Amino acid sequence: MQLDTKQRVTELSIKELLATQQLNTKPQVVERLAVADDMRELLPDSGLVRGRIVRCSGDAGLSLALSLCSLATQQGSWLGVVGVDHLGLLAAVEHGVALERTVLVHPPKTSREWSITVAAAIEGLDLLIVAVPERLSVNDARRVQTRLQSRRAVMIIVDNTMLSQSRSMHGSNEAQQFLADVVLDTKTKSWSGVDRGAGYLQHRDVRIRVSGRRVARERNYLVTRSC
Amino acid sequence: MPAPRRLAVLRCLDWSAVVAAKNSTTPCAVIHAQRVISRTPAAMRYGVQVGMRRRHAQALCPDIEIVAHQPSRDRNAFDAVVRVVNELVPLIEVSEPGLIVFAARGPSRYMGGDGPMASKIVEALETSVADSHLAALLVGVGVADSRLAAQIASHASAMASSSANLFVPYVVEPDKTNEWLAPQSVRVLGEFASINRETISLLERLGLNALRDVCALSESILAGRFGELGVELHRLSRGDEQYPLAVVPHPPEHLCIEKFDQPVSDQQIIINSVQRMAVAFTEYYSVHGSVCVRIIISFESEAGKRSERLWYRPQGLTTSAIIENAKWQLEAWLASQLAGDISGDPESHAPESHALESRALENRALENHALENHGLVRVQLIADEVRTDTARQLRLWGGSTQTDETATQAIGRLSELLGSSAVQVAKWQGGRDILDSYELVSATHAQTIGSASSGEQIPAQKWRGALPNPSPSVVYSEPIQVQINDQFGKLLSVSARHELSASPVSVIIGATHYKVNSWAGPWPVEERWWDLARSRRLVRLQLVCEKIAPKNTATENTATGRILIDSASQILAMLVILEHGEWTVAAIYN
Known part of the structure; x- marks a missing residue:
């Protein structure tokens, strides 16, 4: 009997200890930026969670990144496009990005300057679309990621491979300095709207593979997109 | 009820065109988004009007000089005028390039009435610009009890x-x-008080053609129909200020002053300290639920010289607006000081002894030289007029929301880091080419565009002959060479009737081969055939290609240093262009 009470006391104290610990650690509020309806099911938390990194790769990566950003910019968030050299602004508008809250930044491609620029952009902008230079060191990348988490911004990485005009063949798999929370890998299956000399490009079927640290199970989607 | 203030407005008609013109007699028009926004008197004689299309203006006056809109040019040049007026009137407010507002009571008493005062100022101005390219400048001065009336009067005077x-x-x-205001048309509200065009048009359709009609309605009826805007309309048309003075007692005056122990000669340091002060300044007033609409920014140099200027923004001065204005004032002041140095002005202790010649002194090294002799010892921000903050939502820049404010700060910081040309925002300008439709302007200039009330938003519309939606997401500014062959391996060509010589079958970029699955086009563009230059x-042609897997990747690696298209992508949609007999990839649908 006596032993039982003793046991209970220790149990209670442990519970109390746990409770106080839970009080000390902040409640985890997952605040997210809204995304359009058709994008919601692709993302694990049905939105862009602040402080996280999303990678959009493959041959529909840039247009996917733009449509991820559209609703958030319309609702008042600012978007910085860093180091993406050949962004088609008309396409951005058609995806619904609010251009009056969009800034295009062209930093030098060296590791240190690029990371300083991105860090400065993180300070004031909610959303970033970045193209990571090949020569970014892992150290600088980690610093940027820490800053991103503390400033609660969202970074979307797009592949540089399609965009840059000069690129060596071996660099294709190297831009993995950032550990992305969500990876959306796209692959175009087919285009519709064009024929042999008639029509114009209208829709395409894209296979999107969702993976990454925050994704429990890798999933595949087949989506028809207007671009 | 405060006693009515007398306000004088000095207007330089079509300032940006006059500044842009090479000399005083050439017709010149300033174009923004394909529309004329300002033109010189010489062009006016040909019938060129504001709001006209560029093409129409050129048709009326074939020799017209077309210049792109550049706000910084207008601003820098305007300082010559500001300095002349400052000689005669101590405290003036520069609303925008081409427009000066000041309290008329003191100066007109001193110079013997409103009329003689205006003539005296304009005379001084005309002698100072007489032999420069600004000689064609049309100046008007209007004096009235309200800002709107004075603005209309100044325009009438200039005309x-x-x-x-x-x-x-x-x-x-x-x-x-x-x-005096009663018989004026309601259109003046759009022209001088930045009431938007739809509201004006609605007023006219309601049968309210003159300000008298608006005034005859009761304020509550207007408020019921238009909300806060209605109250504003009523106030304007009966000759009151657009934004009323605060009726609640002001917060105790807030003195923002920074004294430097040692004279500071770096411009960046001064701007940084202004920034710190501006943040504290706006915060102080916003805590009290009010906003500062008129501010005096004052700099004092080691030698005892002082630059004091009044800045006004009817919606209230935000932090970024204060910094922007301070920068403008500081740069102009340093330039004028340097001009004084060069002309060998011995009386350095005489306040505001500026040389009158306008010099474009943008060279930073020269500015720093000026500061070496005249290090600043004091910077001061004084609130001149405060009103209750109605939390009006602002467009675009200088926003009143928290995110806009932090974003604006971050953009300023980025421009500092990388130089202003590396931080850009997009502005619609229209065009057939995918590259043309949006113009990239440096973000620091865009801030001044956003703050000026003149920049009316033009809705983005597609041009006839532009590519159909969707647009490509990767657009190359320098197109990439490509080779397009037909089934016999011959280069594809297009006839004079815009017909393809054969069906495209294969595409070669660098050393990568693609098979064409389908295509659309060709869509011809013939632009400006009358202008040889x-x-x-x-x-243009849209192609959907499939990559042919190379047989041996290892050999390919060594063969080409440049490979453009990612090897992982199998299906690729692109836009190719044939110009001057060469095929190029202009864009990729990524």
Whole structure:
């Protein structure tokens, strides 16, 4: 009997200890930026969670990144496009990005300057679309990621491979300095709207593979997109 | 009820065109988004009007000089005028390049009445610009009890002076502003008080053609129909200020002052300290639920010289606006000081002894030299007019929301880091080419565009002959060479009738081969065929290609240093252009 009470006391104290610990650690509020309806099911938390990194790769990566950003910019968030050299602004508008809250930044491609620029952009902008230079060191990348988490911004990485005009063949798999929370890998299956000399490009079927640290199970989607 | 203030407005008609013109007699028009926003008197004689299309202006006056809109040029050049007026009137407010506002009571008493004062100022101005390219400048001065009335009067004065070829000031008698405003058309509200065009058009359709009609309605009826805007309309048309003075007691005056122990000669340090002060300044007033609409920014140099200027923004001055204005004032002041140094002015202790010649002194090294002699010892921000903050939502820049404010700060920081040309924002300008439709302007300039009330938003519309939606997401500014072959391996060509010589079958970029699955086009573009230098003749084609897997990747690696398209992508949609007999990839649908 006596032993039982003793046991209970220790149990209670442990519970109390746990409770106080839970009080000390902040409640985890997952605040997210809204995304359009058709994008919601692709993302694990049905939105862009602040402080996280999303990678959009493959041959529909840039247009996917733009449509991820559209609703958030319309609702008042600012978007910085860093180091993406050949962004088609008309396409951005058609995806619904609010251009009056969009800034295009062209930093030098060296590791240190690029990371300083991105860090400065993180300070004031909610959303970033970045193209990571090949020569970014892992150290600088980690610093940027820490800053991103503390400033609660969202970074979307797009592949540089399609965009840059000069690129060596071996660099294709190297831009993995950032550990992305969500990876959306796209692959175009087919285009519709064009024929042999008639029509114009209208829709395409894209296979999107969702993976990454925050994704429990890798999933595949087949989506028809207007671009 | 505060006593009515007399306000004088000095207007330089079509300032940006006059500045842009090479000399005083050439017709010149300033174009923004394909529309004329300002033109010189010489162009006006040909019938060129504001709001006209560029093409129309050129048709009316074939020799017209077309210049792109550049706000920084207008701003820098305007300082010559500001300095001249500052000689005669101590405290002036520069609303925008081309427009100066000041309290008329003191100066006109000193110079013997409103009319003589205006004539004296304009005379001084005309002698200072007489032999420069600004000689064609049309100046008007209007004096009235309200800002709107003074603005209209100044415009009328400028127009009258141009037709009479002699300066005629326009003075509205004290306490007669109401009667004077009554017969004016409601369109003046759009022109001078930045009320948007739809509202004006609605007023006209409601049968309210003159300000008198608006005034005759009761304020509550207007408020019921238009909300806060209705109250504003009523206030304007009866001759009151657009934004009323605060009726609640002001927060105790807040003195923002920074004294440097040692004279500071780095411009960046001064701007940084202004930034710190501005943040504290706006915060102080926003805590009290009010906003500062008029501010005096004052700099004092080691030698005892002082630069004091009044800045006004009817919506309230945000932090970024204060910094922007301070920068403008500081740069201009340093330039004028340097001009004084060069001309060997011995009386360095005389306050505001500026040399009158306007010099474009943008060279930073020169500015720093100026500061070496005249390090600043004091910077001060003084609130001149405060009103209750109605939390009005602002467009675009200088936003009133928290995110806009932090974003604006971050953009300023980025421009500092990388130089202003590396931080850009997009502005619609229209065009057939995918590259043309949006113009990239440096973000620091865009801030001044956003703050000026003149920049009316033009809705983005597609041009006829532009590519159908969707647009490509990767657009190359320098197109990439490509080879397109037909089934016999011959280069594809397009006839004079815009017909393809054969079906495209294969595409070669660098050393990568693609098979064409389907295509659309060709869509021809013939632009400006009458102008040899700028004419373009090209054909566009959309291709959907599939990559042919190379047999041996290892050999390919060594063969090419440049591979453009990612090897992982199998299906690729691209836009190719044939111009001057060469096929290029203009864009990729990524």
